[in-house]
Amino acid sequence: MRTLRTGCILLLVIAFGIPHLEAQTRWADDVRITDLSQDAGSPKLAALEDGTLYVACSLAEVSSAGLYRSDDGGTSWAFDRYISSTDPVTPISIVAVEGEKLFVSLRADLGSSHELRVWWLDLTTESTGYGVVATGNMSMQISGGTLCVDDRDYPDNWRVYVGYEVFDNSVLDTSFRFALSSDQGGTWTNHSGIGGVEGDYAGIDIAYGNGILYYIYSYSWQFSPPEIRLRKSTNRGVSWGSNLTVETLGIASLWPKIVAAAGEPTVVVCFDDGIQNDLAVRVSYDAGLSWTSANPPNDPDEREL
Secondary structure (H helix, E strand, C coil): CHHHHHHHHHHHHHHCCCCCHHHCCCCCCCCCCCCCCCCEEEEEEEECCCCCEEEEEEECCCCCEEEEEECCCCCCCEEEEEECCCCCEEEEEEEEECCCEEEEEEEEECCCEEEEEEEEEECCCCCEEEEEEEEEECCEEEEEEEEEECCCCCCCCCCEEEEEEEEECCCCEEEEEEEEECCCCCCCEEEEEEECCCCEEEEEEEEEECCEEEEEEEEEECCEEEEEEEEEECCCCCCCCCCEEEEECCCCCCCCEEEECCCCCCEEEEEECCCCCCEEEEEECCCCCCCEECCCCCCCCCCCC
């Protein structure tokens, strides 16, 4: 878990493009976000370009998640609202479209079944709502639910994407799927999408940048070494290219994370390489066709995203 937390922090540094990484030598003291009376968990962070920060987290005392907001860059936080639900929900991912909407993907536990939902907040009118992306049960189990948007490429016609996994207990097989919303989260269209047959798959993430939708995951099979694999779509998920190998590993890795630049084909992937809990970072300057190692902040060829 320490490695995964470190990976998330590193990706935030890369994704928000801090100009001089070598100057960032220390972190400020911890800042309390939630009230001590709340047993909170599964925090997810989003930032707007104006510096507003949002954290969505689960709250054990109520059948809702909570949304917290900071207007001063994280120095102080205030409770914003409940992410309302009549069922226990756990935040999975959060993403914002600047000045328009905030989206949070959630797992809702319904007893014998469960749902992948995407809740939204209109940043202008303060109205809220949610849509159901997929429903699972003990036979077909839904997991994951990472969000991304393509508003940087399509500011007037943007879409929201969510990637997730479906595990079929009858054949012990995992398939990777995604859904998209073209009406700002009102309705969702599911696609069988990415594939996934024999082998062990774990940890998906998605990103959109420079006209490409990326879908990354880890893969292992008994007759081949574990890999971090990447699929990409240049037509907003209508079709997908073949598997691209980001890294071949000696030991299986979990939960790769990806960020993509706008306006250039730069992509950064971060993952646990499975060896002594080391964190690995790979950078591609050609949209995933070739990869180089990156060790920020000392990489002389570092680029901002």
